[in-house]
Amino acid sequence: MLPKLDPLLHSELRLAVMSILAGVDEADFTYLKKQTGATSGNLSVQIDKLTTAGYITVEKGFKGKMPRTTCRITPAGQEAFSNYVEALKEYLSTGK
Amino acid sequence: MLPKLDPLLHSELRLAVMSILAGVDEADFTYLKKQTGATSGNLSVQIDKLTTAGYITVEKGFKGKMPRTTCRITPAGQEAFSNYVEALKEYLSTGK
DNA sequence: TAAATTTGGTTTATATTATAAACTTGTTTA
DNA sequence: TAAACAAGTTTATAATATAAACCAAATTTA
Numbered sequence: 001m002l003p004k005l006d007p008l009l010h011s012e013l014r015l016a017v018m019s020i021l022a023g024v025d026e027a028d029f030t031y032l033k034k035q036t037g038a039t040s041g042n043l044s045v046q047i048d049k050l051t052t053a054g055y056i057t058v059e060k061g062f063k064g065k066m067p068r069t070t071c072r073i074t075p076a077g078q079e080a081f082s083n084y085v086e087a088l089k090e091y092l093s094t095g096k
Numbered sequence: 097m098l099p100k101l102d103p104l105l106h107s108e109l110r111l112a113v114m115s116i117l118a119g120v121d122e123a124d125f126t127y128l129k130k131q132t133g134a135t136s137g138n139l140s141v142q143i144d145k146l147t148t149a150g151y152i153t154v155e156k157g158f159k160g161k162m163p164r165t166t167c168r169i170t171p172a173g174q175e176a177f178s179n180y181v182e183a184l185k186e187y188l189s190t191g192k
Numbered sequence: 193t194a195a196a197t198t199t200g201g202t203t204t205a206t207a208t209t210a211t212a213a214a215c216t217t218g219t220t221t222a
Numbered sequence: 223t224a225a226a227c228a229a230g231t232t233t234a235t236a237a238t239a240t241a242a243a244c245c246a247a248a249t250t251t252a
């Protein structure tokens with residue numbers, strides 16, 4: 001039977017965020033917004049969910065005088081992302 | 097920028113159904129139910145959506161006296177599934 | 193320097209979606 | 223013939239994603 005997909009990662013925007021964070025050391029809010037094309041509100045909410053799940057960490061600081069939100073993937077997040085990718089592969093490669 | 101994922105396929109159960117149908121000539125309702133572990137209601141609804149989208153066809157007949165619902169993937173469905181897989185790959189293989 | 197605009201978000205409301213629960217129709221079996 | 227089962231469908235509810243509205247501080251412009 002096909003494996004269950006982590007519902008936290010099976011969301012277009014959250015997956016996009018995780019995908020980006022998996023490839024870089026860190027990324028800030030505005031960068032993620034540009035890369036994903038998401039609205040601020042949506043991105044803010046999804047970042048919250050990933051943070052609550054322990055998949056990413058958020059650090060708030062300033063770049064000059066402007067606020068800056070920096071995100072990083074956690075080891076748990078890397079692990080979950082990797083598991084999700086493996087699970088998904090079973091959906092994509094059908095017996096045929 | 098990451099490609100948009102077909103929302104019709106970006107659903108665990110619908111993706112599972114399409115994944116199964118992509119690999120076989122046909123599959124009936126009960127088979128799909130067993131393979132996916134879904135409830136009848138959920139499966140019924142998702143099959144409807146895939147049918148409306150033109151991704152699968154549904155043929156109703158009888159096996160002996162019992163009703164039987166047979167599903168098949170359409171060329172449009174194969175195409176959409178394949179596009180989805182390609183799009184998804186861009187999410188899974190991050191720059192790193 | 194006051195008003196308008198932009199930046200970098202958060203909160204709240206709405207629309208969509210997935211899921212489960214309840215129901216239907218007909219068939220077997222005890 | 224009553225109870226249980228098969229194969230679904232319909233409807234209601236819960237969860238989710240998304241967008242709209244809002245906010246505070248900083249910056250630009252008149």
